[in-house]
Amino acid sequence: MESSEDRVLIVGAGPVGLCLALKLAKDGVASTVIEQLRDDNFLDQVPRAGTNHPATLELYDDIGLYRRLEPRGIIAPLFHYWDREKSELIAEFDHAVLGNDTRFPFALQCERIKIVEEALAMAKDNPLITVMMATVFTGFDQDGDGVTAFVESADGDRDRLRGRYIVSAEGARSIVRKECGIEFEGFTYPDRTLNIEVAYDFRRHGYSDRNYISDPEEWSNLFHWKGPPERWRVHFPTQGDEDPDALTAPDALQTRLQHFLPIGRPFEIIGSNLYTVHQRVAAKFHRGRAILAGDSAHVNSPIGGMGLNSGVHDAFNLAEKLAAIWRGEEGGARLDRYERQRRHIAVQHTQQQTIRNKKLLAEKDPAVRRRNHDELRRQASDPQLARKFLLRTSLIESLREAARIQ
Numbered sequence: 001m002e003s004s005e006d007r008v009l010i011v012g013a014g015p016v017g018l019c020l021a022l023k024l025a026k027d028g029v030a031s032t033v034i035e036q037l038r039d040d041n042f043l044d045q046v047p048r049a050g051t052n053h054p055a056t057l058e059l060y061d062d063i064g065l066y067r068r069l070e071p072r073g074i075i076a077p078l079f080h081y082w083d084r085e086k087s088e089l090i091a092e093f094d095h096a097v098l099g100n101d102t103r104f105p106f107a108l109q110c111e112r113i114k115i116v117e118e119a120l121a122m123a124k125d126n127p128l129i130t131v132m133m134a135t136v137f138t139g140f141d142q143d144g145d146g147v148t149a150f151v152e153s154a155d156g157d158r159d160r161l162r163g164r165y166i167v168s169a170e171g172a173r174s175i176v177r178k179e180c181g182i183e184f185e186g187f188t189y190p191d192r193t194l195n196i197e198v199a200y201d202f203r204r205h206g207y208s209d210r211n212y213i214s215d216p217e218e219w220s221n222l223f224h225w226k227g228p229p230e231r232w233r234v235h236f237p238t239q240g241d242e243d244p245d246a247l248t249a250p251d252a253l254q255t256r257l258q259h260f261l262p263i264g265r266p267f268e269i270i271g272s273n274l275y276t277v278h279q280r281v282a283a284k285f286h287r288g289r290a291i292l293a294g295d296s297a298h299v300n301s302p303i304g305g306m307g308l309n310s311g312v313h314d315a316f317n318l319a320e321k322l323a324a325i326w327r328g329e330e331g332g333a334r335l336d337r338y339e340r341q342r343r344h345i346a347v348q349h350t351q352q353q354t355i356r357n358k359k360l361l362a363e364k365d366p367a368v369r370r371r372n373h374d375e376l377r378r379q380a381s382d383p384q385l386a387r388k389f390l391l392r393t394s395l396i397e398s399l400r401e402a403a404r405i406q
């Protein structure tokens, strides 16, 4: 059955698709969210994002999502850079210096799964949002008036949905991007990252809730995810050709953790997974009425916690443009501006910063390491430099810069 409706079709009930639907609804625009997962397996997704920066918290607050996330997350005003070789804290940054820049001078450690759980519940309650769970998007067509999405239900029934625009919030494997023939430009790192989830409170060793740890042999990230009971995640690099089963064997995980921090007894390991890291940006963010947002438009290393955050920023920017189109403004021009603003941020901010973050942690040259660490110390110890540094890492600067692009 084909329904012709004055709405936006959104593929994917990830954080980007759901924030877009909620913001559009706030502006009076109806949408249909198409999600392949079912209600009974929606929360079984692999662990991913968890750090939500101040700029993003303001946007969550705008749609009423923040107040649902705060009680489920950890407020983290501090983050640390450590030198693992010397077991030394290099620099502590405190978001308090952003007190005049944001109502949220801290990061919120709150996992992607909790974000989508809360946002999905809100979307289901909103009369302007139709959520179609257990529905696989398989392709689309567009014409002068709108778009037709092809979908398949869990029973194999095929259907066609009609809308004025289609937004791909499907993640990195976006079918919309491929069908539009848009290049996903960039590269993939040959090494993979190992994530180990541990029940242990690392704060007793001086760590903060978020720690970036440099080491010429084995850099790592250490993040507090939830608690009590305590749950932390430690990320380590691995070689691309190492056997995944050997890397994630319980003994191998334990040995790696004890090498990182010997605690005199075994760590309680909750789980582990390996992931490949890509640095890619789509050559275009829209083609006609088909628009890319979030991971379908750009992917990056998670060091710095920017993928989800910048994707949510895409969603809010795009919602504003679509709402203007609904009020009668010219569509093509609005979407071109969305592309100019958000693609610029993906290329000039997110990509550059995440590539730099990894290089900083993995640097092997002792002289360069020393220089990098001295620079971090200098920035952390001067409140003005610390503010400048945090405006960039908290993505406030990227939002301000995007707003200046016509």
Ligand SMILES: Cc1cc2nc3c(=O)[nH]c(=O)nc-3n(C[C@H](O)[C@H](O)[C@H](O)COP(=O)(O)OP(=O)(O)OC[C@H]3O[C@@H](n4cnc5c(N)ncnc54)[C@H](O)[C@@H]3O)c2cc1C
Binding pocket: 011, 012, 013, 014, 015, 016, 017, 034, 035, 036, 037, 047, 048, 049, 050, 051, 052, 112, 135, 136, 137, 138, 169, 170, 171, 172, 175, 195, 275, 293, 294, 295, 296, 302, 304, 305, 306, 307, 308, 309, 310, 311
């Ligand atoms: C280990 C790790 C840690 C990370 N940590 C951070 C962090 O701390 N901070 C941060 O900002 N980012 C982080 N990221 C990145 C972050 O997880 C992603 O950028 C973010 O989830 C992208 O959101 P999205 O909504 O664009 O896509 P996704 O989260 O991938 O959601 C896409 C949705 O679309 C659905 N879908 C896909 N295909 C179809 C289809 N054909 N039909 C119907 N539905 C479909 C999927 O089921 C899914 O629900 C991390 C990533 C990893 C791997």
